[in-house]
Amino acid sequence: MLTRSLSSYIDIAQSFYGQACDMCQEGRSVNLLRLINVWGGALAECMLDYENPEQAVEDALREISVLPENETWVMPMARSASATEIDIELGRTLARLYLGDGIEWTLVTRNALVEVGRGIRFLAGADDACDALMADSIRMGIRYELGAHGICDRTIDVKISGQRWTIADCILSLSALAGSHQARLMMDAGIANHASLEKALDDLMRIMMEEAVRHGMPGEVNILHGIPANDTKLSIHGDLIRSVEPLALTVLEELHMLDRTCQAIALAKAAGRMVAVAAAGENPDIEHVVARPLALTAMMGAFRAAV
Incomplete structure (x- = not known):
């Protein structure tokens, strides 16, 4: 040692x-x-x-x-x-x-x-x-x-400082964008198998939550704790997705990250960091028991709406 x-x-x-x-x-x-x-x-x-x-x-x-x-x-x-x-x-x-x-x-x-x-x-x-x-x-x-860090920084500068978004808006938009982006690329590739779609969604949710834990969100529960039941009505947050997508993808394109699957992963990481920004520390803006399902539900809703 x-x-x-x-x-x-x-x-x-x-x-x-x-x-x-x-x-x-x-x-x-x-x-x-x-x-x-x-x-x-x-x-x-x-x-x-x-x-x-x-x-x-x-x-x-x-x-x-x-x-x-x-x-x-x-x-x-x-x-x-x-x-x-x-x-x-x-x-x-x-x-x-x-x-x-x-x-x-x-x-x-x-x-x-x-x-x-x-x-x-x-x-x-x-x-x-x-x-x-x-x-x-x-x-x-x-x-x-650099992509996850850059997306978070630019979202905070443009959306929170410039357009008065809340931290919850940022979590919802980035989580939903990651899910929507992954689903759309799979649809474009002709991947419609249910098991493949569910595995891709599970992987993306895991990436998002692991990133949140790495950056300070309490991780004492299962990494995907807070996933809604299958019969839960899920919101899509289309307006938030459309608003944040050009900003986030510009950051990734500046880094020459053009593969859409890798882009979806970077977006999920950015969403996870935004969850940590809100839920980490002794006096969080949003308690992790709220921030976690907020992000997971947004990602799942946008993903399933696109498939």
């Missing part, structure tokens, strides 16, 4: 790799796709300490010999976006074990993870598909964080 004295990057690299492999163990082998995503999330967490995280990512990829010019790559769809998001967040959480106070910790941990990346790339074959997966995992880690 690491002490809080500044460790060498070799110590951190060995410790991180061992713990990441344990997380990704499946039977007697390690799931290499999961390992890449955990690693990418961890390195993304380090890069968030830099003034320009996106440029720091590209610099690190060059050091590992992962070329960032990937216009000709075809991204293998080996795992769902929601499953990949879980592993990216696991990596970010693992990285925080090694990050202390001060830039020295960030630099040492960053260098350690670059070394781990070289090793993973070698194990994975160092081909174009491997490079695409490695680049995508770290870029998505950065974009999810």
Whole structure:
């Protein structure tokens, strides 16, 4: 176990790799796709300490010999976006074990993870598909964080400060937009299977609530506690969706997040953070027992209205 004295990057690299492999163990082998995503999330967490995280990512990829010019790559769809998001967040959480106070910790941990990346790339074959997966995992880690943060900031600035929305309006609009966005992309793709639709909704609600808990909402109950019964009449909040959608999607497009499934995940994360803004702390604006079902009901209502 690491002490809080500044460790060498070799110590951190060995410790991180061992713990990441344990997380990704499946039977007697390690799931290499999961390992890449955990690693990418961890390195993304380090890069968030830099003034320009996106440029720091590209610099690190060059050091590992992962070329960032990937216009000709075809991204293998080996795992769902929601499953990949879980592993990216696991990596970010693992990285925080090694990050202390001060830039020295960030630099040492960053260098350690670059070394781990070289090793993973070698194990994975160092081909174009491997490079695409490695680049995508770290870029998505950065974009999810910057996207969710940017959407919340802009919503607060424009809607609360400028248009006198309440924090409840923001929760309703972002939760409903995430659900509607996910449903519309599935309808456009011709996915109408009930089980597939329900799984997508469950995944999106989980992402939203886990983000809320990570940012301070009390998490003493089941992550999806507060889901309404199936026969409950659900509101759609169409006016709120139409009002916030251009603002939120502009933030994501500025970050070059164009995949609609990833956009839905980023929107759910932003909604979760807005729940935390309202429900965290000793004197919350909205108690979490109210904020939680408010967000879940809005997301579910908009999703089901669109399918």
